[in-house]
Amino acid sequence: MKIGELARRLGIAPSKIRFLEARGVLCSDRLPNGYRDYGEDAVEDAVTALRIILQAQSVGFTLDEIERALLENQSKQPSCADMIERLKVKLGDLNRHIAQSTEVRDRLAQMIAALTRREVDNRDLPVDLQDHGPVRLAGE
Amino acid sequence: MKIGELARRLGIAPSKIRFLEARGVLCSDRLPNGYRDYGEDAVEDAVTALRIILQAQSVGFTLDEIERALLENQSKQPSCADMIERLKVKLGDLNRHIAQSTEVRDRLAQMIAALTRREVDNRDLPVDLQDHGPVRLAGE
DNA sequence: CTACACCTTCAACCTATATTTAAGGTCAAG
DNA sequence: CTTGACCTTAAATATAGGTTGAAGGTGTAG
Numbered sequence: 001m002k003i004g005e006l007a008r009r010l011g012i013a014p015s016k017i018r019f020l021e022a023r024g025v026l027c028s029d030r031l032p033n034g035y036r037d038y039g040e041d042a043v044e045d046a047v048t049a050l051r052i053i054l055q056a057q058s059v060g061f062t063l064d065e066i067e068r069a070l071l072e073n074q075s076k077q078p079s080c081a082d083m084i085e086r087l088k089v090k091l092g093d094l095n096r097h098i099a100q101s102t103e104v105r106d107r108l109a110q111m112i113a114a115l116t117r118r119e120v121d122n123r124d125l126p127v128d129l130q131d132h133g134p135v136r137l138a139g140e
Numbered sequence: 141m142k143i144g145e146l147a148r149r150l151g152i153a154p155s156k157i158r159f160l161e162a163r164g165v166l167c168s169d170r171l172p173n174g175y176r177d178y179g180e181d182a183v184e185d186a187v188t189a190l191r192i193i194l195q196a197q198s199v200g201f202t203l204d205e206i207e208r209a210l211l212e213n214q215s216k217q218p219s220c221a222d223m224i225e226r227l228k229v230k231l232g233d234l235n236r237h238i239a240q241s242t243e244v245r246d247r248l249a250q251m252i253a254a255l256t257r258r259e260v261d262n263r264d265l266p267v268d269l270q271d272h273g274p275v276r277l278a279g280e
Numbered sequence: 281c282t283a284c285a286c287c288t289t290c291a292a293c294c295t296a297t298a299t300t301t302a303a304g305g306t307c308a309a310g
Numbered sequence: 311c312t313t314g315a316c317c318t319t320a321a322a323t324a325t326a327g328g329t330t331g332a333a334g335g336t337g338t339a340g
Contacts, residue, residue, distance in 0.1 A: 034305085
């Protein structure tokens with residue numbers, strides 16, 4: 001399988017696969033003419049790797065971090081003392097991030113509810129804006 | 141209060157306050173000499189606005205979205221039908237994001253546990269890597 | 281008056297993460 | 311053989327979110 005079909009299958013641009021490969025988080029076999037060639041196993045590996053990479057990226061890991069974690073994990077010699085520390089820091093970040101996301105999610109849900117009510121009754125202001133009163137933003 | 145002290149109080153760079161003001165999500169009064177001047181109320185407003193802005197940013201809202209939401213919320217004429225739709229989409233995004241973050245958080249925690257065990261017993265591989273087998277990454 | 285910290289604007293630059301484009305090679309169908 | 315889809319690399323551009331630097335004004339202390 002060539003890169004175009006793999007990209008379509010993954011729902012991403014071929015350029016992104018090339019980019020990730022250049023970054024060092026993916027690899028590929030090549031045909032004699034230089035084209036990237038993905039066998040059956042390679043396709044499955046790529047899909048799995050991409051799923052991990054995109055998911056990690058989506059929750060705030062940089063490609064550098066992902067690369068370090070993946071490579072370190074695959075190395076036969078552990079030597080991971082440093083990495084475990086880095087991952088623990090990331091775990092803390094992630095927990096704080098989840099707490100914050102949840103808080104914002106709840107406020108957003110309240111806001112939507114309040115705005116929806118306001119469509120009917122105009123007096124009802126969003127709770128989270130009432131809490132701190134009108135904030136001076138731009139243009140006042 | 142001038143921008144430097146406000147920035148120190150907020151723990152951010154003065155340049156960031158200027159940047160956010162230029163972006164349209166903050167405002168300021170000016171002294172006759174052009175310096176930004178924050179009165180007592182303005183300081184509180186700025187702190188509140190910054191808290192909201194940074195938190196929203198940290199969970200994936202762009203400055204454009206934050207600006208639209210804040211300005212729309214403060215407008216006297218609701219006309220928010222569009223915004224409610226946008227916010228609902230964002231709420232969905234946020235819920236998916238929380239689910240994904242939580243999943244990655246749990247896997248990360250397992251990975252740390254496994255790596256910590258491996259420091260003692262080298263056979264014990266991280267569960268999330270066992271699940272999908274070795275992934276072909278770069279350099280193999 | 282001199283120093284020095286602080287402020288202004290505006291434009292340039294930076295990092296991360298890609299995408300797009302330019303110039304060219306490969307290949308199967310008609 | 312030509313056309314068009316697809317591939318290659320390298321370099322330029324895009325986008326978000328800033329930071330930095332130049333050039334210059336302000337304010338206060340010695």
